[in-house]
Amino acid sequence: MEKFGLNLKATELRLGLPGSESPERQSSDENSNKNKKGNTVVLSLKGLAGPGAKRGYSDAIDSKWVFSGNTSDGSINNNGGKCVSGSDSGLCCPVVKESGSAQSPKPVVVVQEKKSHTHNHGSAPSKAQIVGWPPIRSFRKNTMSSHSAKNDDDSEAKLGMECLYVKVSMDGAPYLRKVDLKTYGSYMELSSALEKMFSCFTIGQCGSHNVLSRDGLSESRLMDLLHGSEYVLTYEDKDGDWMLVGDVPWEMFTNSCKRLRIMKSSEAIGLAPRAMEKCRSRN
């Protein structure tokens, strides 16, 4: 399992509420299937490993994570009803890590509650978004969303265009994809969406005939993916620096992420320390 976050104990950043217990961290075990306790966000691109790989991580999520039930308007779904884009749109709830203690679920990460606050300001949550509907061009959406962010003389927060498209590239893939960060409420959602999106490069492209697949990934490559945790998810922030995904609270991430890159782990060495320093200097 690939770990995207840093050992957050080393920094002050957590995804839990201040004061919540942060249990002992387990040593990083790259091939371990064990679910990690604690407040680190573990983003797994395990699905990239091929069709046989179980989504063990997702199973773990269901049992371990707790959905927050407490928002300003009392609705259970406190990410405003946003969900992963796609035709099977349904309501998704953001997932929160609890430390396994018996504490009752608090409102999700403060950050996320603020987000729903901004969206709803007391009224009903906005609906789950359907891809490409209403039919408004991305250019207009992106322009208006950055516009509404600047509009500070309004007492109500303007909803504006709620989307934020960023490009996602994957090393070795022949073309890149685009995702709307606003349709996800958490790193988990983003991770599983990316898994789906990029799995077409690995799943089934290498048939049993040991030929080069349409996308140029050979069978030996697939074996690499199966056995290793070859990729990490990184992003380029507003300052142009490349950071590991998962370091910062989700909303901070969506506000600063300009593009995503699924990078070979070997290239990602050296990203971690910079990320730490950056966060420190911000705080």
Add this chain to the structure above:
Amino acid sequence: MLKRMSYSSFPEDVLEHVFSFVQSDKDRNAISLVCKSWFEIERWCRRRIFVGNCYAVSPRMVIRRFPDVRSVELKGKPHFADFNLVPEGWGGHVYPWIYAMATGYPCLEEIRLKRMVVTDETLELIAKSFKNFKVLVLSSCEGFSTHGLAAIAANCRNLRELDLRESEVEDLSGNWLSHFPDTCTSLVALNIACVGSEVSFSALERLVGRSPCLRTLRLNRAVPLDKLANLLRRAPQLTELGTGAYSSDLRPEALSNLAGAFSGCKELKGMSGFWDVVPAYLPAIYPVCSGLTSLNLSYASIQSPDLIKLVSQCQNLQRLWVLDYIEDSGLEALAASCKDLQELRVFPSEPFGVEPNVSLTEQGLVCVSEGCPKLESVLYFCRRFSNDALVTIARNRPNMTRFRLCIIEPRTPDYLTHQPLDTGFGAIVENCKYLRRLSLSGLLTDLVFEYIGTYAKKLEMLSVAFAGESDLGLHHVLSGCEGLRKLEIRDCPFGDKALLANAAKLETMRSLWMSSCLVSLEACKLLGQKMPRLNVEVIDERGPLDSRPKSFPVEKLYIYRSVAGPRFDMPGFVWNMDEDSALRLS
């Protein structure tokens, strides 16, 4: 006795001269069908080519038939790509065309592209291949950066037009504008509105200052308002202006300075931009309002009262794009003041909010349809509509040619009667006999399609979403709409039967898009095999097609006629359904 002139002795150059007065593609095509010698003469003197689907024909074929073309226009991705329904990597790469034309059309002067992938490499190739290059229009394109623009600026000595409308440009440096040499004085149009980063302002000022023919200037948001006055003073001959950010600290002398600069632009006909508007600065454009024919305020968060003040002064307005902040009251004022209005587009300020945030209803559009006798093109986003309103609009405006209504919530019924909006849209197609483009929304049954098939004989493009009940709906359209060229459908219960029964129709159309419908893989394969002159492409990101039963509906389907055969640049999630591919799949 009059001697009859025989065609064979009619000098070719006279014919060619006559043909030069015929510009429209349709007429040119007709000319080429008269006889072999006319075909030959015509093809040598055709200077302008429009290819509505870049995959319908190969560059080689075009160059072979028309050896001396000076202007090329190409379109790539399907229209629904605008709404992110076409995955990245789908295609629409223009490089193969530019590569072929670099040798085939050394005298090429104009390239216009829409929804295509343009790389820096492509731009560099353009910059060095065409010595007399004049016009580059990139509409909704992507894949290039400011480096590519620098190459164009530096090398195209006779550049007249650089128009990047709504393209996605990767910002690597704001300096690209400085690459226009001092000797470049030929610019007529510059549209950099979509460029995110700051451009070197002094380079911009100098460029504008040395371009006496500049008529269109569309700035990007990064150009602050306090710089606008200076730019305007250097280009009082402008006819089209797109402002940058329209906000500034409120200094009274700045306002009068700006107003003064605007007064100097006596030929200004169209305005756009207006990002981040501070209403107090709007009066600066009052001096030019009476001359304006086109106004794009669709990025301006101005409230209705300010909008009313503005449009009431624009009596000659023919085109207005605006946000729904204008509200019904603003549209009423528009209907009263702007009797020449031909085109109205009202965009939603908060399309994802559940509750309406503004008082914009069907009444606003009804009002405009009553008050503006020349209104023929409408794009209207709102949250409720009624059959009555549609019928009224249809009766008021039989001259309507483009009607696109988007009721934001899918499947919304008539808010008064709770009935489907079949009758309303039926009235539109029945009354508006010249309707060329129609987009439907709201709750709709198969009945609306029966109306469309029966009445919409001039319809060329139809967009359908979340509508219909059965294959019959699709069948009505495909069998009834004689002039149909483009059909795009999403989330409708249309399946195999109508598609297969109307297979031949598809060859008379440019393209058909169907996503989240009920067309099975099997039907796609059948269609692909039976119709060799169609490219039947299945887009499916869920994995290899044979991992699902053949009766399973495909995610997305894009069918287009082509004389070039299957394309070579399909990514992993696009499959062509022709004979060979079918074998590979099973």
